[in-house]
Amino acid sequence: MNLQAPPARYRVAERAEETHDTVTLRLEPIDQPISPHRPGQFTMLYAFGAGEVPISISGEPDGSGLLQTIRSVGAVTRALCQAGRGQVIGVRGPFGTGWGVADAAGQDVLVVAGGIGLAPLRAALLEALAARDRYRRVIVLIGARTPGELVFADQIGGWRGRGAEVHITVDRAVAGWTGHVGVVTQLIDRAGMDPAATLALICGPEVMMRLTARALGDRGIAADRIRISLERNMRCGTAECGHCQLGPLLLCRDGPVVSYERAAPLLSVKEL
């Protein structure tokens, strides 16, 4: 597959409004479906005439269709967020590296999500919960802007029921919120993972990922056991347009999931 292959057509089977600007679409194939994905991978979603954007897959490859959670930030994402049931969307992919949850077998899985970063991590969390016995503790730390902007809020109870310990904090509380108020790194000390036997997966704004990775490192988790999901301008998804470079990495091929050990020196260079 390459940049020039046209997208496979999918139809919107279901649409859920997660927050005021975020929508999850469940897509079912019209043409030949794309290959099963690994959590952490992304697709290029095409809105007819508007264009394409890279969107992480937020569900499991369990045959129930492709789940993509999209935040409306520009013309193409706006068009995708407005797509109603029955609308046809183009899909290319899956592209990139996965979270590699299975590497945490026998250990604690620590998922730290900031804002919309919970969407790509949900795929990894569901994979861990589907094989819950393989892991010791499954801990999820979520940072949201406000309680109303917490994505998948209605699913958190289900995750707890399947054996995940979920802690949530907001940057700013609103009336009636009785949970934590503070940055997500302030939840780390409540998490209780064993730093020597943890695989940490972090996704969110780059600043949040850097700070979280450093905080986890300060508590003894090795840099090669911390994985983050990086984002740069992506155009082709197939390592031939050159846009998504971060130093030696072509993020559509060598990412988006990258170990913090590899990413840290690159993230510290101004304008790399």
Next chain:
Amino acid sequence: MQDAGPAGGPLLMGAPGLMTLVATLQNGGYQVIGPIARDGAIVLAELRSADDLPFGWGVSLEPGGYRIRRRGDDAAFGHSAGPQSWKQFLHPPREKVWSARRTADGFEIEHADDSSPRLAFFGVRPCDLSAIKIQDQVLGRGQHTGSRYAARRSDVFIVAVNCTEPGETCFCASMGTGPQAGPGYDLALTEMTDEGTHRFLIDVGSAAGADVLASVPTRPADDVTAEQARAAVAGAAGRMGRSMPADALRDLMAASHDAARWDDVASRCLTCGNCTMACPTCFCTTVEDVTDLSGDHAERWQSWDSCFDPEFSYLHGGQVRSSARSRYRQWLTHKLGTWHDQFGSSGCVGCGRCIVWCPVGIDLTEEVTALQAEAAQAGERAPGDERDKGYPA
């Protein structure tokens, strides 16, 4: 050195044989592309016949300067580093990728005509042959084996021309890409215009090359002439206009992110992107999705893009690489450094086009020399994080 012609060694062809060679290719269904003199430059275009070649034309090259000039002989290939490279034929500057039309319940992809003419590249310099192989690695391997690039590339007939007269801005020898053509050609010519003669030593590089040559008047080359030709090419290696200090460039680029030299070059660089357009290995593209006025017909177009374009690194409402410093650094550290990590070789072939076609004459061999000097000085200073210290008042 490539293998043989029918007799197992190189062949000799008089200059008039060029007519037959080009005609044979055309009769074989190839569109023959070669150098012609036009618009004050040596450009690449379709040849009607070998007469279109720029006999007797040479070029004078310098940083930011290019002039064609009359030579003292009738050489057809006595020039280098024209404004174009062969990449425009294998990796077009602009092409439609696919189109789609709106239907009652969605949209349908319309499959485009994928056919393209069979091309013969006539006069590929060793540096440019290396560049083609580098682009093969980026655009034609692995997951790209089904691409249009791969399809065009699979059927290209390559007539390479070894260099006996390097241009003032050439440095292929120090990049290991010339002046002798490496493997990958169907035929390789060495032009000889000594003592009033005009002939070509020909090395055959493939069965297809041998087939084409069968229709062209040639004879096995005698040892003296063959030796003369080889010596002329070998001698060119010692007369390069420039040299790239090519040792350990990958490591130098990786260690130079904070070098002061980038500010120096940024004060000169216009971020015009000429270098990326002229460079035979630069491959970056962008895509544009457009519709017609009715909104019912959509097309995706792919076109060349440049890392110097401010929007190249667009992210979250701004650019990651906004300063000229960061964009020049990206271009050079990619070309000479991270290209190794991504594609397993250097991205530079020493053709010198970026030096010639830079409006302010930035010379990357000079920039690399300066970066090496800066790195060596930094190595001599005491270790420690100097950012924590102020300057003595």
Next chain:
Amino acid sequence: MTAPAGFAEHGFLRGMPAESVALLAGTAAAVSFPAGRPLFDEGAPARNCWLLTAGQVALFLRAPGTEDLIVETLGRDDVIGFSWLSPPHEWQFSAETIEATEAFELDGATVMALCDHHPDLGFQLTLRMLGAAVRRLQATRIRLLDLYGTPGPRAGTR
């Protein structure tokens, strides 16, 4: 007063020399609060601080026409109460427990008197108070960046 159980293990005291810990322990009292219990009110004299060991406390401001505005929540291993350290010695926020909470309570005047006589203790305590305040400041700065918000119009400068 004998040292309350578990005092020396509190995260706030990590790395403090044993003599200083012992001095402080002599003035500390183990306390507990049910959920929904006010700890202090904005504007009231600030006399104590608490080293939390369990539960959750909200720091907030009251505002007319709306529910309380929570600025931060604190829990195990956090210290709550800085206003007793410097003038005007008045609480700047209100605090109330969200869950049943346990803590070690330290009386401000007693601790200050101890520090006057034991400068080492004063230094150790100041270091840790400063550390807690700096971490809280860093976290607050990050929240102010509104990292999870949509990128807005740019200022046009770099």
